[in-house]
Amino acid sequence: MNNAIDQAMIAKRMGLKSVVAATGAGQHGVATAAACVKLSLESTVFMGTSDMEKQSLNVLMMKLFGAEVKGVEGNFKDASSQAIREWSVIGKETRRQAMEKWGGKPDVLLACVGSGSNALGIFHEFVGDEDVRLIGVEAAGFGLDSGKHAATLARGEDEEGQIIEPHSIGVSPKLSFLKDTGRVEFYSATDEEAVEAYKRLRRIEGIIPSLEASHALAFLEKLCSTLPSGTKVIVHCSGRGDKDAATVLNYQQYSM
Known part of the structure; x- marks a missing residue:
């Protein structure tokens, strides 16, 4: 409520x-x-x-x-x-704002992925624009090899191609299709990386992102070093992180 x-x-x-x-x-x-x-x-x-x-x-x-x-x-x-x-109005709004700011489309769209609702909301408008790179970032939890992650698409199979029993919620069938067709790339960020991104954005921009969105922000740092200067990147900050403050505090105490 x-x-x-x-x-x-x-x-x-x-x-x-x-x-x-x-x-x-x-x-x-x-x-x-x-x-x-x-x-x-x-x-x-x-x-x-x-x-x-x-x-x-x-x-x-x-x-x-x-x-x-x-x-x-x-x-x-x-x-x-x-x-x-x-x-999907968020995608239309993103296109409009990019046009106002840059006079054209973004080069890269980055969004966190759990079940995939926020990612699809912004990706949907740009799926047909092959020159716009779409990237989803899943939760790697304690690491992709730990067995405790939610990276269904980045690590959903074992070495023999068998489905790994999920540790968390499943992902949208549409995102699965977009991965299989190569339209959307999927990567992951660990809990530690997400928490650091959560704190960093708060410190630099005065914005408290949700932990979900923090996974996308964490991957942004890895991504930027691979992009040419002037690349136009939009990160979908899908929620506010007030609700996650206690979780971050508990994580810091646990990881100390």
Whole structure:
């Protein structure tokens, strides 16, 4: 609920009229709908039809709060994919701002990847632009060889080509396809690298990024040394890191 309220308040502050969300069991959808009705915003919630059948009470609650609940054939994965199509405005906004700032497209787009929603949101607009390099950065955790990572695409198979049992959430099928076709490159950053990037951006820019986005920022340092001068790079900072402050503190104490 706290997250839904924050997002609705941001939308209201920006002068937007509606909020789009995806939900699995329905709790996030109910929270979004409740926050929106309180702030006089419209809300659209995508939900898998199989989940709608199981969670009919939450569907009813969303509708009572005034949300438009759109059923998507399948489950939460499919609902998320449909919501991403709505969210892809971030990619359009990125193209517009790049044109205003540079008079053209960026050369490189960099985004963190968990399930892939934020990355697809910004990549979607540029998939057809072959001259724009798209890079996703997954969480390497304690390292790709540790067995404790979430790098499904960067290290999802063993040496014999067998699928490695995942330590964390799976990644979007669309991103898997874009990897297989070579359109998107995937790399990884460890916990230690992400935490250092988290602290560095806060110190240099006064911005506290989410730990998720910090993985992309961590890889940026490795990437820059390989790029020619003047390369136009955009990093998608997908969230704020207030929520991660305790996690960073605990990590520092653990790693000391």
